[in-house]
Each structure stands twice: as C-alpha cells, then as structure tokens.
Amino acid sequence: MGKRRNYDAEFREGAVRIVLETGKPAAEVARDLGVHEGTLQTWVSRARGAAAAGTRPLDESEREELLRLRADNQRLRKDNVELGMERDVLKRCMVLWVK
Incomplete structure (x- = not known):
C-alpha cells in the first residue's frame, strides 16, 4: 500500500488554480505535478463548491x-x-x- 502524502495549502491552491485557469484536464495536471488524479479532482471539487457557496476552504x-x-x-x-x-x-x- 502506498504512503499517504501531505501537501501544503499553497501547493493545493496552485494545482487547483492551474486546472481552473488553464482549462487543462485534472488528469493531465495531476500527472504533471505527480499527484494522484483523484486527489486533485477532490481539491478542484472542493474549490468549486466553496466558490459556489461564496467561501473558501479554511x-x-x-x-x-x-x-x-x-x-x-x-x-x-x-x-x-x-x-x-x-x-x-x-x-x-x-x-x-x-x-
């Protein structure tokens, strides 16, 4: 089983920003950054949900x-x-x- 990695908030926000601003698929950005695709997709979903609610993650x-x-x-x-x-x-x- 793989080791769980912790990413700092700045890295997560940057990765989400790349997906949202460039329009690249999350899978491609995840491969480029060395992040699991599902992990990045979760970050993007949370960011979109927070934006829709008018808030940002804490x-x-x-x-x-x-x-x-x-x-x-x-x-x-x-x-x-x-x-x-x-x-x-x-x-x-x-x-x-x-x-």
Whole structure:
C-alpha cells in the first residue's frame, strides 16, 4: 500500500488554480505535478463548491482558531447554565430569608 502524502495549502491552491485557469484536464495536471488524479479532482471539487457557496476552504490556523472558539463557546454555555442554577438557588434563599 502506498504512503499517504501531505501537501501544503499553497501547493493545493496552485494545482487547483492551474486546472481552473488553464482549462487543462485534472488528469493531465495531476500527472504533471505527480499527484494522484483523484486527489486533485477532490481539491478542484472542493474549490468549486466553496466558490459556489461564496467561501473558501479554511487554512490550518483558521481551523485551529475555529476549534478553539467552539471549545470556548461550549465552556461558556456550561458556565451559563451553572450560573443560572446558582441564581435560582439565591432567589429561593432570598424568599426564605425575607419570610
């Protein structure tokens, strides 16, 4: 079985740009670059889908930031629930204290 290769974002974007701007078939560009045809076709499909949606794929730093923000959001939601419960307990205590 072949070894899985990792390509940096700049290389992927360049390969996709060659396919989209020159109109060459993905198979030909893949052979020229030494990339598996299916891999390049996947990159092109993702780029076309992102262009249609008006977005671009996230780079590594953006992906890391998104994961960090999601974790922060989850933590804050949990804290919010806990604070709501504490508030409710304090309200009950105040009612009992006033009586």
